[in-house]
Amino acid sequence: MPIDVPAQVVANRRLSDDYNVLTLDAPTIAAAARPGQFVMLKAGVGLDPLLRRPFSVFEVLRDRTTAAIAITILSKRIGPSTRLIYDAEPGRRIDCLGPLGRPFALVQPPSDAWMIAGGVGLAPFATLAEALRARGVKTTLFYGARRAAELFHLDTFRALGVELVLTTEDGSLGERGRIVAPLDRRLAARSPDAPLMLYACGPEGMLAATARTAIRHGRPCQVSVERIMGCGLGGCYSCVIPMRSDDGGTHHARACIAGPVLQGDQIVWD
Ligand SMILES: Cc1cc2nc3c(=O)[nH]c(=O)nc-3n(C[C@H](O)[C@H](O)[C@H](O)COP(=O)(O)OP(=O)(O)OC[C@H]3O[C@@H](n4cnc5c(N)ncnc54)[C@H](O)[C@@H]3O)c2cc1C
Ligand code: FES
Numbered sequence: 001m002p003i004d005v006p007a008q009v010v011a012n013r014r015l016s017d018d019y020n021v022l023t024l025d026a027p028t029i030a031a032a033a034r035p036g037q038f039v040m041l042k043a044g045v046g047l048d049p050l051l052r053r054p055f056s057v058f059e060v061l062r063d064r065t066t067a068a069i070a071i072t073i074l075s076k077r078i079g080p081s082t083r084l085i086y087d088a089e090p091g092r093r094i095d096c097l098g099p100l101g102r103p104f105a106l107v108q109p110p111s112d113a114w115m116i117a118g119g120v121g122l123a124p125f126a127t128l129a130e131a132l133r134a135r136g137v138k139t140t141l142f143y144g145a146r147r148a149a150e151l152f153h154l155d156t157f158r159a160l161g162v163e164l165v166l167t168t169e170d171g172s173l174g175e176r177g178r179i180v181a182p183l184d185r186r187l188a189a190r191s192p193d194a195p196l197m198l199y200a201c202g203p204e205g206m207l208a209a210t211a212r213t214a215i216r217h218g219r220p221c222q223v224s225v226e227r228i229m230g231c232g233l234g235g236c237y238s239c240v241i242p243m244r245s246d247d248g249g250t251h252h253a254r255a256c257i258a259g260p261v262l263q264g265d266q267i268v269w270d
Contacts, residue, residue: 002233003028007096009088010070015152019120020086021058022073022094029098030068033057035106035128036224036261039071039098040232043084053081054229054256056123056201057099071096074152076120100232101260104128104199104222108135111195115162116142116183116210118202119150124224126156128199133160140165144179144206148172180209187217197222200264211264221264227255242268 007024014020029039040052058074077086088094104124107113113132115125122143132139139160144167145151151166151173158164165182166174175182190196198221200210207223214221227239233256240252241259244266253259 002098002100003032004095004097005029006093009090009092009094011090012086012088014086016149018077018086019150019152020075020077022075022085022088023061023070024073024094024096025070026096026098027067027069029057029096030060030071033060033068033071033099033127034103035131036104036124036222037099037101038124038232038260039073039096040100040229041073041081041085041097042095043081043088049080049084051230052095052097052232054100054232054260056224057127058123059126074120074123097232101256102258104224104261106131106135107137107195107197109137111197112138112140114140114142114183114186114196114198116179116198116200116202116206118144118179118206119146121200121202121206121224121226122152124201125199126153129157129160129162133162139163142167142179142183144168144202146170178206178209180206180213183210184213184217187213187219192218198264200224207264208269211267211269215265222261223264223267224260225255225262225267226260229256232256244268 007026011023038054038056042052055073057071059072061070075085140163142165146169167179201224230236230238239255241255243253245251
């Protein structure tokens with residue numbers, strides 16, 4: 001059951017002019033959250049912005065006894081709510097509803113896991129990497145951004161033993177170009193007999209390209225989709241996404257309750 005708490009801002013670390021990591025004192029949500037789930041945050045106190053906005057749980061912070069004490073949010077400033085989140089000072093309270101949505105399905109050895117992140121699409125992968133590594137799954141992060149300064153928390157993933165494959169559009173770190181290019185090459189080089197699960201999160205164009213690449217190589221791919229979400233609870237239908245039906249037709253699913261994690265080959269991308 002999701003819970004709604006007035007979570008206190010414990011810290012706000014600005015990573016760049018647009019990105020920040022907000023720490024929220026929400027132990028009950030932290031304890032219940034599974035990799036890929038999200039929270040709905042009411043960033044302002046008044047009517048503007050009126051609606052809450054969805055954010056992946058980036059990290060679950062624990063105390064010395066390993067009890068979950070807080071969550072963090074990796075936010076990219078693009079409008080009114082994310083501006084308020086960027087500016088939030090410690091001590092402020094932000095209404096936080098969660099955890100919501102269907103999480104990623106975790107694989108275990110001998111399967112490997114490849115996570116593919118574009119920009120702020122990195123957000124669900126810190127908790128996923130932690131859960132996969134705890135199971136002993138060999139895990140790789142393919143992470144693309146516009147420039148080196150927008151590739152965040154690389155040490156977090158290295159410390160977990162995650163292999164990194166990086167791309168930047170300007171070539172300032174890793175390979176120049178889009179992240180799907182090295183993904184495609186690595187898939188082509190991998191033995192079809194070696195089990196593998198792909199997990200993807202990022203802008204819709206990147207997700208579509210990743211899902212198509214996975215299909216071409218005959219690999220399963222779980223994608224976390226970004227839709228406009230008015231309620232996060234299945235009530236408003238603002239988040240519908242076209243999906244393939246078993247009878248060959250299509251239907252619309254509510255991404256907030258059927259997802260945000262969906263099978264890439266079941267989504268109608270065009
Ligand atoms: C399940 C889920 C998890 C998310 N996790 C994160 C996260 O961890 N970190 C993060 O920074 N963002 C995340 N997002 C996106 C985030 O919800 C939006 O950036 C946020 O709602 C923008 O709010 P705003 O008031 O700042 O801007 P708005 O004024 O609401 O939006 C600015 C512009 O972006 C467009 N937009 C807003 N939301 C979306 C969306 N979901 N998909 C496509 N276009 C959109 C709007 O149409 C508008 O043009 C997530 C979205 C979903 C659905
Ligand atoms: S966000 Fe309201 S139905 Fe999905």
